[in-house]
Amino acid sequence: MTAPGGLAIDEGVPTLPRQRRTVVIGAAMVGALVLTAIVSFRWGSADSPHPLPTATPEATAVEALSTAEIYAALAPSVVTIEVVNPDTNRVHATGTGVIANADGVILTALHVVNDVGSIRVTFADGTASAATILAADPTNDIAALAAAALPAVVVPAILGSSGRLSVGDSVVAIGNQLGLTSSATAGVVSGLNRATTSNDGTRLAGLIQFDAAVNPGSSGGPLVNTRGETIGVVVALANPTDAGTFIGIGFAVPIGTAVAAGGDGRGPQQ
Numbered sequence: 001m002t003a004p005g006g007l008a009i010d011e012g013v014p015t016l017p018r019q020r021r022t023v024v025i026g027a028a029m030v031g032a033l034v035l036t037a038i039v040s041f042r043w044g045s046a047d048s049p050h051p052l053p054t055a056t057p058e059a060t061a062v063e064a065l066s067t068a069e070i071y072a073a074l075a076p077s078v079v080t081i082e083v084v085n086p087d088t089n090r091v092h093a094t095g096t097g098v099i100a101n102a103d104g105v106i107l108t109a110l111h112v113v114n115d116v117g118s119i120r121v122t123f124a125d126g127t128a129s130a131a132t133i134l135a136a137d138p139t140n141d142i143a144a145l146a147a148a149a150l151p152a153v154v155v156p157a158i159l160g161s162s163g164r165l166s167v168g169d170s171v172v173a174i175g176n177q178l179g180l181t182s183s184a185t186a187g188v189v190s191g192l193n194r195a196t197t198s199n200d201g202t203r204l205a206g207l208i209q210f211d212a213a214v215n216p217g218s219s220g221g222p223l224v225n226t227r228g229e230t231i232g233v234v235v236a237l238a239n240p241t242d243a244g245t246f247i248g249i250g251f252a253v254p255i256g257t258a259v260a261a262g263g264d265g266r267g268p269q270q
Helices: 027-040 067-077 255-260
Strands: 078-084 091-099 106-109 118-122 128-137 142-147 170-175 183-197 203-210 222-224 230-237 250-254
Touching: 067 078, 067 091, 067 170, 067 183, 067 222, 078 106, 091 170, 091 230, 106 230, 118 142, 170 230, 203 230, 230 255, 250 255
Parallel strands: none
Antiparallel strands: 078 091, 078 118, 091 106, 106 142, 118 128, 128 142, 170 183, 170 222, 183 203, 203 250, 222 230, 230 250
C-alpha cells in the first residue's frame, strides 16, 4: 500500500497557547440547526384548532450539494503542508491538512510530517507559517499541527459522522495531489471498515474505502460528504505496483477516529 503524501511524523511537542481568532460559522451548520428546530418543535396537538403539520421526509431532506458547492465550502479550511530540509531549504515532502476547530488546529496524515525537517503550512488565504506537531496517533496515521501564525479569519471545516455512510454514497476528496494544489475529485464510498498496511508496516483498520482520485500530496486532505461535512482524513491509496499512483482505491480514517483521542477537542493525543 502507498501513502498519497510525503513522508512524515515525529513525536508530538507541547501544546502551543491557543489564539483567539474570528471564526466563520458555516451556513450549512446554521441551516442544520434551524432544520432540527423545525422538525423537533411541534406547537399544538391533533385536537388543536390549528395544529402545525407533522414534518414529512420530503420537508426534512437536505438537498445534496454539487461538487462545486462542496469545494467552495471546504476550500477555506484546506491547508498545504510542506516539510523543508533544514540544510538545503528544499521541500522534500508535501501533503494536505484540514482546519479542525476554531483554534486553527490542523489535522493531517502523520506520515506527511514525520520526516526530518521543519514543517511549513500555507492557508487558503496565502498565510504561510511554521508549524509543529501538537499531537500524534501512529496507530491511525493521524497528526494534529499547531501553526505559529494563523490567518486573520480561521475557517474550520464542519465535521460530520462516518457512522451514517453507506457504500455508494457520493464523496469529494480535496488535496494537493502531485503538486497541484487545491484539487477536487469526486467519487463514491466503495467499502467500509477496510484495513491496510502503511509504508512503515503499521496496520490501519476501520478505514473508509473510496474511489475519488488521490495521489502523492493528497494525504491528510478531507474526504467530504454531499452535505459539505468532513467525514474522513485521507491516509493511503492501494496500488499493487511500485508506481505509487492511484488506480481506483483510496483510504481515509473516519473523522471520529481522527479526533477521538483528543478529548479536549484539540486533536489526537500522544
